[in-house]
Amino acid sequence: MPEATTRSLKQAGLKVTLPRMRILELLDSAEDHHMSAEDIYRGLLQAGDDIGLATVYRVLTQFETAGLVTRHHFDGGTAVFELDVGDDHSHIVCMKSGAVAEFTDEIIEQRLNEIATELGYQLTNYNLVLYGIKQSS
Amino acid sequence: MPEATTRSLKQAGLKVTLPRMRILELLDSAEDHHMSAEDIYRGLLQAGDDIGLATVYRVLTQFETAGLVTRHHFDGGTAVFELDVGDDHSHIVCMKSGAVAEFTDEIIEQRLNEIATELGYQLTNYNLVLYGIKQSS
């Protein structure tokens, strides 16, 4: 039983229950770790767990509040979640395959702060998603 | 009757009907021209028009397809629409008042293209929203 997982939950003030452990593990182990609630739900079922969709949503919302996961709305329709490892990155989504890659960039960060300041805002947060075509390798 | 409005509709291959005219006019005249379908619906009612919410959604979707308006999902919950005047800007949203300002920036544009290329993508589009606090004046 993953020690780190247990610790994360306790630190978040959440009881260490089976559904919460499984969801954390699944998010951690998934190749593309950006998953919708439905993705997670089906993944759990396939893994033999019997966890309700409502619980998945509830747990994810709690995790988000606790800062364990981040919620994204790439398309607007369905939300996707990913483990928050504190590195606060942006995303680039392939319009063909749907694959998601991540990046951070100092130049962008710096310039966004300048822009906000110029416009009279104190920047607290931002959301940047690129859409493109992945060049065939 | 606004000539430009009529022309836009015709160019888009859409019949010039009252609901479509009114919606275009409302989007054009609104102070903060970022409006949800519900906003528009209520605005029309207040103006004395009798137009169904379903029609508002249908018309907005058609306008989006025709390139007359753009749909945004700032919060993820509700979509907001704005007239597309071709200048393709980013947004900064005040977390207190909800006010939305717009900007474009060459440095950002250029850097995003570089980033996409570096990652092996051909950039087709991007979505950038800043969240901040507007400094009191």
Add this chain to the structure above:
DNA sequence: ATAAATGCAAAGACTTTGCAGCGGC
């Protein structure tokens, strides 16, 4: 006249919530 557009109500997708029972500490 004809094909398209509208309004209403019903259905859909996604997400949240109420409540009785189960489970961790």
Add this chain to the structure above:
DNA sequence: GCCGCTGCAAAGTCTTTGCATTTAT
């Protein structure tokens, strides 16, 4: 044993769709 957690089903949002009627050309 207590309080929180889960599952299920029902309710909630936001948005789309089916169908009979109205409307623009």
